[in-house]
Amino acid sequence: MTGTRGLGARWRRRRPLRTRLALAASSAVAVVAVGVCAAAFTIIDYQMTRQLELSLSQTAAQAVRDRHDWGPTPSDTLCRYPASACVQIVPSDPARDPRKPYVLPVSDATRQVADGRRAAFYTKLTVAGHPVRMLTTRLADKDEAVQVAQRSDTVDRGVEQAAGALAVLGGAGVLLAAALGYWVSRTGLAPVARLTATAERIAATRDARHRIELPAGPPAREDEVTRLATSFNTMLGELEQSVTAQRRLVADASHELRTPLTALRTNAELLARADRLTDAQRDRAAGALGRQLREVTTLVNDLIELARDEEPQPLVEQVRPAALLEHAVGAAREHWPELTFTAVVDPAAADATVPGVPARLSRLLSNLLDNAAKFSPPGGPVETELRGVPDAWELTVRDHGPGIEAADLPHVFDRFYRAQAARALPGSGLGLAMARQIARAHGAELTAEQAPGGGALFRLRIPLP
Template identity: 75%
Template sequence: MSARRRLGARWRRRRPLRTRLAVAASAAVALVVVGVCTAAFFVIRYAMYHQLDLNLTQSATRTTQQDRGEPPGVLAGECRFLSAPACAQIVPAQAQGDPSEPYLLPVTAPVREVADGRRAAYYSNITLDDGHSARMLTTPFGKGEALQVALRADTVEKGVRQAAGLLAAVGGAGVLLAAALGYGVSRTGLAPVARLTATAERIAATRDPRHRIELPEGPPGREDEVTRLAATFNTMLGELEQSVTAQRRLVADASHELRTPLTALRTNAELLARADRLSPAQRERASAALGRQLREVTGLVGDLIELARDEEPQPLVEEVRPATLLEHTVATARTHWPQVAFTLRIDEAASALSLPGVPARLSRLLTNLLDNAAKFTPPGGAPVEVELAGREVTVRDHGPGIAPEDLRHVFDRFYRAESARALPGSGLGLAMARQIARAHGAELTAENAPGGGALFRLAFRGDGA
């Protein structure tokens, strides 16, 4: 990398974005202004000299029309005027007489070539003997002669200089205006970015995701890109706030739920530490209680670990047949709940259904639904009805159902209705089931079944997970 590139890269790194944007915008506008002024100068210069050339052409035409057979020499020597009449002279192709014969206008080799017919007419800029500038036309005149016509160009040159000065002033003012506008544009355009940066720094300092960026008022759907970026950042902050709140609630709920079994574990452990003072029956009861509580704590910790995982690991995803998985899960539930009857109905069209997913996780989802239904089914009561129709799995029990005030909380972590507080469980089964369902692109809902009992629907998307 050259030294100039390194210097430019170092400048870009050290300058803030607002300064770089202002410089870029100012440079772009300034370049356009300078380009327009330069083009205007050349257009004006060309127009003024073109008008002068037209006057020379008209003078040469009049002189040719008035030709009375004059010999070579000066026809009109009044070159002191700023406009017509023009000074004119006739020059032969070959020098005649005294070579030192003076001419009013300069006679060069190209002039002799025009007179000889070897060159076309042309315009040129000359300086007269009195020091004034002039514009001259050299054109063929008769046979073996050339006509030179000249007009003073003082007015044209003055006009060109005035135009150059005026355009330079306009260009300079345009550059200064471009710099001011560039700064204003960068300041206004990057205001949401500045607010975004300030909000991010405030969140980093306070670790509080409740802060938001103030958005400018305006009709919806007409925001610019920076405003949409700020709105997206606000949405991200909302998601972050929900995630942090859920995490804090999970930690608080887990701490609360773990406190009771850990206290019981410590009590039984201390009791067993004094086993020499206990009878064999007391030791056996304490050991059984300790083992049961260890299993409860182990299950609770395992559920918490499962809930901490937001999505399924991609390497474990494979094609799963829900019908086969449901048959296996129902058979396992019959073993775990021998006092509860289960009925399974699979639609013929759904028997060949195949979906992408993680078999172990989907099995856990169905197991949680069946365990929840069996828990609320009285022994010897109506069976738990399981059905697979199309892309939807339904699980219905004939228990007491779900109270209206509990319907919107059944999938919350650690939430347990009044009727379920005396039943086994940690309150994480349904929350885990919904999380697994959403990770597989499915939706799990709960409702009260007609005729009593609870009904859970697991609906998979039409395009799979």
């Protein structure tokens, strides 16, 4: 049994899906066609035989009514004519048999019917070279049996002709089933074939711009395969966007790294000839080298952070946004002592907790505060506020700098994007992109807008658990 299952599994693996579907559909239709033909033959055979037996019963009843000289008699005829019946009477006692031999065969079963020990029965036999059907039944109160036989060659020929016609019909049904199975496999699997061809083309060319052609029609009439193709096209669109974003990230990162790496190499080569430099030149080159190393390290760390799509689940815990905000504001005051940082916390949000990774949320807040500090004028305030809004906690960071131009607003969170006013300031253009990624990983929403009265306003909405 195990060997049979293994052989079937190997056969399924070796046969393509289209062949298996065609064979399955053809086999199903062929079995139905052959079954219908077999059932029709059985019904025809039964009905024609039943009609002949009913004729024999009526002939026997007519013979009993018409016969007056009761007694053992051989058959009236030799069953030479298809329409005439052979009738003979047989007693239960063989001693009462007539001298003339019986034409129809007489057996012990016939004697048993005559004396009532057996019920009437039908028999198929040959008389005078002709196939006949014979009924043996009892004459009531006579201890005799009447045998009525009639030729059955007409019925046999009708059954044979019906069998031939049904065999031809069954064969045609099998051929039609094969054609239908092939058509069903080609039509039903056409979208799958297109999907497979598209996937193979993408694998060969590594080009995610290819799409599967979809049939025209309303979406409500789409079948499962069409929906699969639609989902595959959607997945290809997402893949294309991901590949494009990856290539853009690599290109932008290489562009951003080129300048600091060139400066690093220049300063390193300069320090390699330290014996030719004065102490002041050597200290200046060493300081520049250290600053450039920190910039490159920060840029690489930011790129690594941006490469993470999700927050690690084992590190998620319940954190207090108010405590994180106070910590981030305190760190910003130390890093930017020339600015004034204020934090306003709604009493209802003071003890509120949300699920998240504390280190990542702290990085988000520090990026927002650093961005606000870079654009704030000397001595200017940076205002933060945490308050409750419907279905969320809202944290805002506002500066009083030049604000965000309308043309730059849609690109504020893009990687490496730097507005015209920010290109002279330090930074890599990854801080806000990283902040939005952290927010999305926590199910929050980070937006930017022009603040009333000037400056930029960043709004972080953290949904309630």
